[in-house]
Amino acid sequence: MAELKYVGSKATRIDGLPKVSGSATFVDDIDFGPGLLHAAIVESPHAHARIVSIDKSEAEAMPGVVRVVTGDDFPYRFGLYMKDRHIFAMDRVRFVGEQVAAVIARDLKTAQRAAALVRVKYEELPALFDPMEAVGEGACLLHPDMCDCERVPWFFPEEDTNIAHCRRTRKGDVGRGFEEADVVLEDTYTVPRYAHCAIEPHVVVGLYDQSGRLTLWSASQSPHTQRNLFAETFAPLGLSHKDIRVVTPYVGGGFGGKAGVTMEILGAALAVAAKGRPVKLRWTREQEFYNTYQRQAVTAKLKVGAKKDGTLTAIEHVLYWDAGAYVEYGANVVNAVGLSATGPYRVPNVKIDSYCIYTNLPPGGPYRGFGYSEFHFGLESHMTRIAHELGIDAVEFRKRNAIREGDTLPYGAKMNPSGLAETIDRAAEAIEWGSEVEPSGPGKAVGKGMALMWKAPAMPPNAASAAFLKFSEDGSVNVTVSGMEIGQGYMTAMAQIAAEVLTVPPERIRVETPDTDRNPYEWQTVGSHVTWGCGNAVRDAAIEARDRIFDVVNRARGVPVDALYLEGEKVKSRLDPGFELRLRDFVIYGIQMEDGTFRGGPIMGSGMFMPEFTSALSDPATSQGGHPNVHYTVGAAGIVLEIDRETGKVEILKAALAVDVGKAINPDLVEGQITGGLLQGLATVLYEDMRFDESGRLLNPNFTDYKIPTAMDTPREMIPIIVEVPQPDGPFGARGVGEHTMIPAAPMVANAVEDAVGVRIKSMPITAEKIALAIRDAST
């Protein structure tokens, strides 16, 4: 590959100046004038109940109230992968906090007061909070009609159960694999629910104008997917895609929580209900915790067999997911894990069952890591334990079994190129694996832990990206795309990719946030796939623009196209070192000929990308036959921590993560993903935890009681390590990295805790209290 000038170098974020100067506009910052209406939600106080009646007369009579809306006004189903939700609860409510009605009023305080006056009569039903109970004998059915719900062809609900989907993967013969093993280790690991905690709460403003045009300003990762879901849901009103516009300004953090459609469906419905006036709905921090997607809890039963020499013979992984009241998105998390719960290992015999189970807790959904963080906790804890049983070093054991390019994946397709072995070596080296660290004092113990990770984007096989690119008079460039800048640095990466092809520096390229009227299609900004997918589309668009440039120069100056190249914003010729044309001199106005006429026109380019090699069709009993994933990004992480034996308090001395990103389009931004994701992952294992009471009410829906890391909680040292084994179909060899960085955090802490104090903790979070109690129990 030719030497790269912009790709692979640090560039200042193109959204940096708006963000440090306070100019960056988020949805809630847009002014809609004095006509703006506000909405408040009437929520279910019960985890499971039949709605007997709703009396809205008192609320409607309150001065300032415009309208009170209930499910009867919009009896439509919606959902991304499975339409198992109504806009408002219809016949029953299925979790505490579920929307039953909404009040639209001239100001928020009036709306909130009126919402308290909506009288809803309920008849309570037995509620299910434990997925194991929900799949037990005689459990009540939460969605008796689930098999009638429209859904993607790769979901398989099990009639007359609470199992909305089960992904089964079979490779080889696990029975034989365990027979061949010298050691078989079996155990159960549990992971609770977690909250995304983007600092910007969900907010949407909807306007259904008198001409029948529906516009949503939405804090979202998914403008086109939202438009599509609104069009599907409100089709009975005669709305088509062209009538719906979704505008997504800067978004204040996503982490999966702003993917798909959650509360935004209410914004669309309320706008339709208050035709002609904009309506704003902004979630409170409490609602942000209990009525958006949550990361699903899981109970994972794991059995692994290995030979004396350390070779893995079989993995059986059965996962029971607490998927919550609705699984329209969460079932695909379960599905993704069902395909990949072996981790990055070559294993001849595999059995995975991943059960998506309805419960009466808030809906589960996508969260950075998409199920992989959850199953890696057990898997990577187990790998260290089995290495210990075999008397093999835990790093050596992993290297021996690490998956390689061309290996057969659990579902039959082949593994992509990867630098897994290098990531293991470099992470181990960074934490000086194998060397002892002196504790800082008596009563303290130091431990080291390692964990590997892998993850593939989970998306429909035809999830596509598109890009437009245009020049302006001064040779600067606008790139219009519909991926979301959710902090990862997407805009900058797209500018760097276009810059590389066009030789226009990134600071002369503008990338703006999407508007579905004007920006071309992007499925969603999820799965760590936009740098890869949309990056390919942007590269394609830039190449088309470059081809047009060469065509114009060829027609005007007669230089053969294959002799032309771009350098420093100029067209040059390999045949004539003196030949050069500045882009700015002709990309709009064309090139003048001797007779005074011009050749050319405004230069632009369009590009598109779809992974044409993927397919979600496979045998439901084994998952063999399809190619559901585009590629896996792999990595290895290590940690050094010190524990106070008395209190169990953990201090992280050093955390290192090596990840094979294929090609770092902007290494500085990749490092930002590593430090940010690692800390987010460390928080899930050390202290974060959603707690519900016995009636299904969330006990800690705020930052006082649900602790997320502060600046005081950063490890003493964080070591980001970038490995680059190119992804052949990625832009300049790049593959995804954003989500992966939190995946290995939990198991490496569990492994380091055991290394330090000799206790193995198999349920997250691994709090100081849990460690202290485990140490006490072990010593008695």
Add this chain to the structure above:
Amino acid sequence: MKREITLNVNGEEWTVAVAPNETLLEVLRDRVGIKSPKIGCERGDCGSCTVILDGKTVRSCLVLAVEADGHGVLTVEGLSRDGITGLQQAFLDKNSFQCGFCAPGVILTASELLAKNPHPSEHEVKEALAGNLCRCTGYTPIIDAVLEVAERGGVEDDG
């Protein structure tokens, strides 16, 4: 019920009629059109609504507008009026922020720290920033930028 108050916001006088239960944050965003202080939790946990009131950072969601009557408010809009400060430039150069929602609050908190303590230790920086939650960055690039400015300031002072 409403009461007229006078605020000096980023050097401009504003007279607005406010209800007794309106917060400074609401008044800044909805009446004065100052949008950099963000609504993140409305209970003082997250720090995204941080503004500088008479030289000291406050959570504007926890300050009633009537309490700010006759006082001066500085936000990032005011800080950036004549171009961004050296601290903002350091945040920019280090790609310190990701989604940027917490940035206005972090910038004001760090500005206050450096004004009061031009040479903070790493621990002092972390302690000062501990009330401003950031979910994206792991804080490292934010802390590094503040420390770099502190170091540079040190060089100037010594010179």
